Amino acid sequence: MSTADGEVDIHKKERMETSAEIWAPGGPVEDWTTDYDIRDQAYVEDPVPIWAEMRETCPIAHTERLGGSWNPTRFDDIRAMAKMVPELSSRQVLVMPGAPGMPEMSRYEQQIAAAPITADPPIHDWTRRMLLPAFAPKAVLSYEAYTEELCHELIDGFIEQGQCDGAVDYSQQIPPRVIAHMIGIDPGMADQFVIWVNGVLGEGLNDPELRLRTRDELLGFIGEEVAKRQSDPQEDLLTELLFMEIDHPEANITPEVVVGITNLLIVAGIDTTWSSIGSALWHLGTNPSDLERLCNEPELLPIAVEEFLRYYAPVTMARVADVDVEIGDVCIHAGDKVLMNFPAANHDPEHFEDPDEFIIDRARNRHVAFGSGVHRCAGSNLARLEMTTALGVWIERIPDFHVSDREPMRWAGGQVRGPRVMPMSFPAGTRR
Numbered sequence: 001m002s003t004a005d006g007e008v009d010i011h012k013k014e015r016m017e018t019s020a021e022i023w024a025p026g027g028p029v030e031d032w033t034t035d036y037d038i039r040d041q042a043y044v045e046d047p048v049p050i051w052a053e054m055r056e057t058c059p060i061a062h063t064e065r066l067g068g069s070w071n072p073t074r075f076d077d078i079r080a081m082a083k084m085v086p087e088l089s090s091r092q093v094l095v096m097p098g099a100p101g102m103p104e105m106s107r108y109e110q111q112i113a114a115a116p117i118t119a120d121p122p123i124h125d126w127t128r129r130m131l132l133p134a135f136a137p138k139a140v141l142s143y144e145a146y147t148e149e150l151c152h153e154l155i156d157g158f159i160e161q162g163q164c165d166g167a168v169d170y171s172q173q174i175p176p177r178v179i180a181h182m183i184g185i186d187p188g189m190a191d192q193f194v195i196w197v198n199g200v201l202g203e204g205l206n207d208p209e210l211r212l213r214t215r216d217e218l219l220g221f222i223g224e225e226v227a228k229r230q231s232d233p234q235e236d237l238l239t240e241l242l243f244m245e246i247d248h249p250e251a252n253i254t255p256e257v258v259v260g261i262t263n264l265l266i267v268a269g270i271d272t273t274w275s276s277i278g279s280a281l282w283h284l285g286t287n288p289s290d291l292e293r294l295c296n297e298p299e300l301l302p303i304a305v306e307e308f309l310r311y312y313a314p315v316t317m318a319r320v321a322d323v324d325v326e327i328g329d330v331c332i333h334a335g336d337k338v339l340m341n342f343p344a345a346n347h348d349p350e351h352f353e354d355p356d357e358f359i360i361d362r363a364r365n366r367h368v369a370f371g372s373g374v375h376r377c378a379g380s381n382l383a384r385l386e387m388t389t390a391l392g393v394w395i396e397r398i399p400d401f402h403v404s405d406r407e408p409m410r411w412a413g414g415q416v417r418g419p420r421v422m423p424m425s426f427p428a429g430t431r432r
């Protein structure tokens with residue numbers, strides 16, 4: 001891997017696949033401190049008490065499952081690990097191991113696969129800079145009217161029936177359309193985006209074949225969109241990225257880099273925000289006093305959104321150690337995988353008063369739902385705008401609703417946690 005002078009050759013191919021046995025489902029977890037499994041149903045449905053147990057008894061737990069990983073649950077440890085760049089590399093951020101049949105990739109190819117999230121410096125520096133202007137607070141405000149109209153249209157589609165699936169018919173529909181609109185792709189592709197995201201981060205977590213097939217399809221589609229704009233530039237973000245000039249000595253903006261960035265925007269921008277909108281609606285639909293308070297005091301919404309983000313933080317990431325690092329009394333060896341358990345950090349009593357209580361007007365709330373350090377979410381302004389708009393329009397049009405037991409709720413978990421089936425009932429209303 002290293003050259004004679006100790007430099008790492010980033011173009012040398014590395015094996016990415018793992019054996020099928022590693023993926024096989026293990027039995028139910030009996031000891032969360034030595035044998036955790038992020039796919040375990042109890043963890044997917046309600047991880048809060050499990051994190052409390054882990055934090056108390058073994059704050060940096062280890063498991064041999066899924067090829068082995070470490071799972072920190074204390075805020076300070078997670079924030080310290082987020083600063084260990086490049087010792088803890090982002091070139092493998094998926095919490096699941098490489099799928100069997102995954103092609104070999106060089107370190108360079110791994111880093112540009114979904115830059116900047118998969119990149120370490122220096123590639124991280126210039127790919128992140130490519131994105132920042134489009135996601136600045138003022139820039140994202142230009143998507144507010146589109147998002148608001150979209151939310152009204154979705155509600156018009158089911159309000160007369162007095163019921164809907166809050167995950168499928170509402171939360172899931174918003175981010176893919178906003179992203180498509182933003183990148184410059186036909187919003188009619190939104191349903192296909194959802195299928196792809198599910199294949200990468202949802203069902204794909206348990207089905208390596210599906211994950212690999214989806215990855216090929218999604219990258220193929222983006223590759224074609226990028227190629228079209230190379231020959232026929234458009235007024236859209238994809239074209240802007242392709243022809244961008246960045247003042248950085250190492251910047252090398254190729255079509256492959258733009259494919260990787262677009263891949264990230266689709267994957268990172270959809271599942272995350274849809275999960276956050278869905279979890280917030282689930283909370284309001286199962287906690288009538290919080291719903292009533294928000295309806296009576298809609299000016300609380302931006303503060304409530306921060307508490308939804310803290311309490312129901314959807315995203316766990318991963319890192320791979322490039323060198324041995326020590327944290328607390330644990331030595332993480334080169335090659336080991338570490339989970340960046342941002343959701344668990346948000347429930348650490350050392351940092352949050354009554355962390356396992358949802359306090360809709362929580363005053364001090366420096367959560368890490370958007371991560372911490374150099375990789376902190378570049379899309380947080382857009383995510384907040386989508387959440388505030390989606391929830392604001394919903395409570396304006398449907399102030400009285402609850403999660404019903406018409407059919408069982410279903411949560412997704414692992415890398416991104418949120419409701420995937422969520423039956424809702426409310427008094428039938430009228431279209432606008």
Ligand code: HEM
Nearest residue numbers: 116117128269272273276315317370371375377378379383
């Ligand atoms: C509520 C919704 C969202 C949550 C909770 C969330 C969470 C996160 C987290 C935890 C990270 C850090 C990853 C790491 O440390 O490895 C991250 C990075 C990132 N997110 Fe988000 N995200 C959300 C929405 C979005 C949206 C809507 C976009 C854009 C369309 C987006 C784009 C990005 C990008 C580009 C990065 C990589 C930043 C970097 O590596 O420098 N995210 N996000």
